[in-house]
Amino acid sequence: MGLAAQAGNPVYDVIGVGFGPSNLALAIAAGERGAASPRALFLERQAGFGWHRGMLIEDATMQVSFLKDLVTLRNPASEFSFLSFLHQNGRLIDFINHKTLFPLRIEFHDYLEWAADKVSDVVRYDREVQSVRPLRTDGVIDAFEVTSTGQGGTSIDVTRNMVLGVGLTPHLPAGISRSDRVWHNQELLTRVRELDGRTPGRFVVVGAGQSAAEVTAYLHETFPQSEVCAVFSRYGYSPADDSPFANRVFDPGAVDEFYSSPEDVKQMVLDYHGNTNYSVVDGELIEALYSRQYRERVLGIQRLRTFNVSRVVDLVESDQETTVTIESLSTGQKTELPADVVVYCTGYRPADPVSLLGDIGELCRRDQEGRIKVGRDYRVQTTGELQAGIYLQGGGTEHTHGLASSLLSNTAIRAGEIVESIAAAKVAQVADIDRPHAVPDVVGLH
Numbered sequence: 001m002g003l004a005a006q007a008g009n010p011v012y013d014v015i016g017v018g019f020g021p022s023n024l025a026l027a028i029a030a031g032e033r034g035a036a037s038p039r040a041l042f043l044e045r046q047a048g049f050g051w052h053r054g055m056l057i058e059d060a061t062m063q064v065s066f067l068k069d070l071v072t073l074r075n076p077a078s079e080f081s082f083l084s085f086l087h088q089n090g091r092l093i094d095f096i097n098h099k100t101l102f103p104l105r106i107e108f109h110d111y112l113e114w115a116a117d118k119v120s121d122v123v124r125y126d127r128e129v130q131s132v133r134p135l136r137t138d139g140v141i142d143a144f145e146v147t148s149t150g151q152g153g154t155s156i157d158v159t160r161n162m163v164l165g166v167g168l169t170p171h172l173p174a175g176i177s178r179s180d181r182v183w184h185n186q187e188l189l190t191r192v193r194e195l196d197g198r199t200p201g202r203f204v205v206v207g208a209g210q211s212a213a214e215v216t217a218y219l220h221e222t223f224p225q226s227e228v229c230a231v232f233s234r235y236g237y238s239p240a241d242d243s244p245f246a247n248r249v250f251d252p253g254a255v256d257e258f259y260s261s262p263e264d265v266k267q268m269v270l271d272y273h274g275n276t277n278y279s280v281v282d283g284e285l286i287e288a289l290y291s292r293q294y295r296e297r298v299l300g301i302q303r304l305r306t307f308n309v310s311r312v313v314d315l316v317e318s319d320q321e322t323t324v325t326i327e328s329l330s331t332g333q334k335t336e337l338p339a340d341v342v343v344y345c346t347g348y349r350p351a352d353p354v355s356l357l358g359d360i361g362e363l364c365r366r367d368q369e370g371r372i373k374v375g376r377d378y379r380v381q382t383t384g385e386l387q388a389g390i391y392l393q394g395g396g397t398e399h400t401h402g403l404a405s406s407l408l409s410n411t412a413i414r415a416g417e418i419v420e421s422i423a424a425a426k427v428a429q430v431a432d433i434d435r436p437h438a439v440p441d442v443v444g445l446h
């Protein structure tokens with residue numbers, strides 16, 4: 001029997017699916033409403049809090065100012081700020097002396113984990129949400145039954161609103177699947193640990209974005225006996241535009257502007273400023289990689305090789321080895337390269353945000369291109385039959401809310417906006433109870 005079927009189980013105001021930074025910020029924003037906090041639960045499939053653990057490369061730094069943490073832009077006085085974290089850990093003065101806005105990624109992970117611990121009462125880990133079922137009162141869907149699984153078995157919870165914060169899905173080119181020798185960079189550090197001291201002779205790294213450059217540098221440094229071949233279709237790594245005028249595209253105000261712009265202007269902004277985030281690399285890392293390659297030329301070594309204007313056109317795995325065929329896009333020349341490990345740094349894609357929702361997805365409105373229609377408050381627009389709320393956080397809202405959607409820049413503000421929208425809907429529901437066609441409390445359904 002499911003939990004919700006047992007008497008006395010709560011009906012949540014909101015269930016968050018996934019507990020990455022987006023829904024963590026939401027949990028904090030909900031808690032900071034004090035007595036007016038919505039009743040919230042978060043379900044996360046990982047066994048504990050973890051943010052891109054496979055890419056916590058020791059010297060990698062954040063791509064965003066620490067001031068764009070989980071709370072500061074919404075509530076600079078919050079006890080959940082990065083500065084509070086530093087203060088509690090006795091590092092505030094050392095961080096100030098460091099004179100940087102960009103902490104180590106490892107340190108930011110520690111911060112997120114610290115914040116997640118402080119709200120652990122509203123999170124259940126090891127819970128993968130499998131499906132969602134509509135609950136109807138008088139023909140109207142006014143709640144959802146959420147089924148999740150984990151080592152503890154199956155549980156069912158009921159909520160009036162859901163916030164999907166499930167992140168992005170690692171992308172591999174068509175026909176490529178992961179194996180012991182074919183990795184996606186998402187799992188880099190886990191896979192390297194599994195090598196257990198063995199030294200691969202040759203790594204091939206596919207891609208030219210920030211992750212690809214980081215992986216190339218990391219492997220080159222960690223395995224001083226190995227060759228590292230970077231393959232990409234660009235002529236060279238391109239720097240990320242982090243200049244101040246362009247950076248405004250991530251401002252909270254830019255979301256309003258983007259949301260109300262005509263479709264062609266939205267696309268224009270995405271095209272102009274895609275180079276703030278996509279397929280670009282931090283300038284210092286580009287310089288460092290170039291220096292290494294040049295140093296090797298001086299020393300007569302060629303351990304860091306770049307195949308530019310090129311692509312991988314074939315990958316054949318046998319029991320003994322993997323062979324990668326690289327084609328030069330300018331000459332058409334093909335090079336066959338035996339490789340011990342191929343690391344695809346080919347990015348992430350938004351999952352269809354409503355794939356979890358089953359039949360409920362049919363009630364979500366879509367635009368002419370089949371994309372989910374989302375309100376300014378991140379609430380999915382639905383047919384009138386569906387009155388319980390579905391909210392989206394993350395990459396699935398880039399076409400409506402702009403480039404900050406899949407990033408941390410606007411997380412604090414967005415979380416606050418969603419919490420306020422849920423609170424406003426709750427007030428409207430309570431007012432409804434006094435009317436003749438009141439929606440009864442969903443607890444009465446079980």
Ligand code: FDA
Nearest residue numbers: 018020021022044045055062063128129166167394407408
């Ligand atoms: P995120 O992917 O972090 O979390 C989603 C969570 O949902 C995961 O914990 C997952 O396990 C869980 N989940 C998924 N499906 C589930 C289900 N069915 N049931 C239960 N749980 C489920 N951005 C930035 O602004 N500055 C930066 O410096 C960086 N750095 C960076 C480094 C690396 C290596 C990557 C890959 C990405 C970044 N990013 C970034 C972008 C990054 O997407 C962003 O920082 C956040 O991870 C987005 O947070 P979310 O919570 O939306 O997704």
